[in-house]
């Protein structure tokens with residue numbers, strides 16, 4: 001069933017602006033001051049949400065970015081620099097960007113707890129430097145000057161709210177770009193992100209840079225709010241709490257960032273009112289984060305899911321994946337000109353030789369099979385050819401261009417695409433979102449519709465998380481095909497499909513060369529599918545090519561039977 005969204009971003013924006021005006025009019029000054037602090041926190045959380053919630057990396061130094069933004073504003077204030085507070089805040093945000101990129105560098109190699117330790121160490125070091133250097137104007141109590149139009153606390157609340165809304169809109173728009181999708185893909189699989197022709201280092205650094213920018217902006221807004229800034233405003237422990245709240249609230253969503261900001265400011269306030277130590281708030285946040293990690297759903301994601309379920313109107317799908325097997329009149333064809341040429345490819349994992357001097361030529365406009373028993377080296381071959389294996393020797397040439405030494409995303413961009421044996425389609429995207437990302441070029445809705453019909457993908461606005469594993473496999477194939485590759489290597493695309501669906505896929509694959517101008521290298525254990533779809537088949541065993549030729553004769557050869565069955569039982 002297809003779903004139709006009930007509310008749009010424009011409605012949400014109008015609602016947010018109306019809420020700001022109403023709050024500014026009715027909320028007493030003291031609470032408005034706290035609400036401004038909550039907004040500052042929400043701006044910072046929005047940035048953290050890019051790195052943590054979207055891209056799935058741990059960052060424990062958001063407070064350091066805030067401190068830098070605030071420091072720049074204080075310094076420009078002391079210098080009486082031209083432009084005024086609003087410009088200074090922007091400069092503070094931009095000043096934090098190089099720091100974010102610097103901090104993103106370890107993230108290129110480190111993950112999980114290792115990245116957490118590095119960012120925490122950085123934050124602690126920044127604490128020491130800031131405490132030693134002090135904030136400009138702090139010792140002389142020189143207040144950061146606000147322009148008249150945001151002179152009152154009410155006006156400053158509206159200003160902070162507008163900064164938050166502008167940031168939320170920007171993040172939403174960014175989320176639709178290739179980088180935005182790449183962050184969600186990264187969180188699920190770095191390998192698949194690279195295989196979709198996206199540079200993983202660039203996507204990671206962009207996430208850290210933006211996160212730092214938002215942190216810097218938040219620090220600047222805070223400086224304008226409180227007037228005199230001290231090192232105590234940016235404690236390393238606060239970075240930790242910020243991360244915990246970001247995880248719990250789901251700060252990659254605007255609503256989650258706001259909820260997080262409100263919780264961080266008002267929970268301690270409420271506890272104080274109840275005579276309970278304010279630090280207990282951190283304990284509550286930690287419990288909330290543990291709950292999020294155990295369910296896999298932040299507060300925002302939980303709400304979004306409920307909302308989707310309630311707000312969705314079911315519309316019958318035009319097509320279903322379970323279509324009956326339609327045998328096409330197409331017969332496997334073999335082109336002549338070589339498009340992928342692999343020569344002398346060897347890979348060793350320690351003492352295990354996974355591939356030994358493999359030569360393989362995929363002609364243009366051909367579906368070729370690559371088969372072999374478990375452990376024969378098929379996946380290693382795919383990894384090595386597409387750039388995932390370091391230390392592979394031999395050469396890979398695509399359409400006359402040597403690819404040796406190129407990273408994965410550059411090989412993919414050159415037209416060598418692959419799919420994975422394991423499920424690598426990010427669940428956080430819609431079908432259309434994934435297809436557009438994977439296509440690595442502008443695709444029209446008509447093209448998406450055509451592809452959906454070709455591979456029976458169903459409704460394009462469904463979320464990937466709603467698809468079964470077989471459908472996700474087909475989606476991965478569709479995404480790679482949309483990129484107009486020269487060669488596409490499919491690593492067991494029929495895993496998770498019923499027999500009739502595998503045969504249906506075989507029919508579709510046979511159409512690929514003529515329809516998309518691509519050759520297919522099909523790695524499959526389903527030999528019936530290989531027989532149906534492939535014009536030629538190459539058999540690997542113990543990392544070496546043991547047979548090659550048309551499927552009917554090749555599969556009947558005794559050495560192939562021996563490789564599969566251990567004796568001379570013919571497979572045909």
Ligand SMILES: Nc1ncnc2c1ncn2[C@@H]1O[C@H](COP(=O)(O)OP(=O)(O)OP(=O)(O)O)[C@@H](O)[C@H]1O
Nearest residue numbers: 349352353354372373374375376377378379380381
């Ligand atoms: N990362 C690794 N470290 C050590 N050995 C590995 C690694 N990856 C693969 N191997 C070994 O290399 C050989 C080839 O494995 P590979 O996964 O490429 O085979 P395959 O033909 O794809 O098998 P399957 O059909 O089960 O996927 C096997 O002996 C395997 O144990």
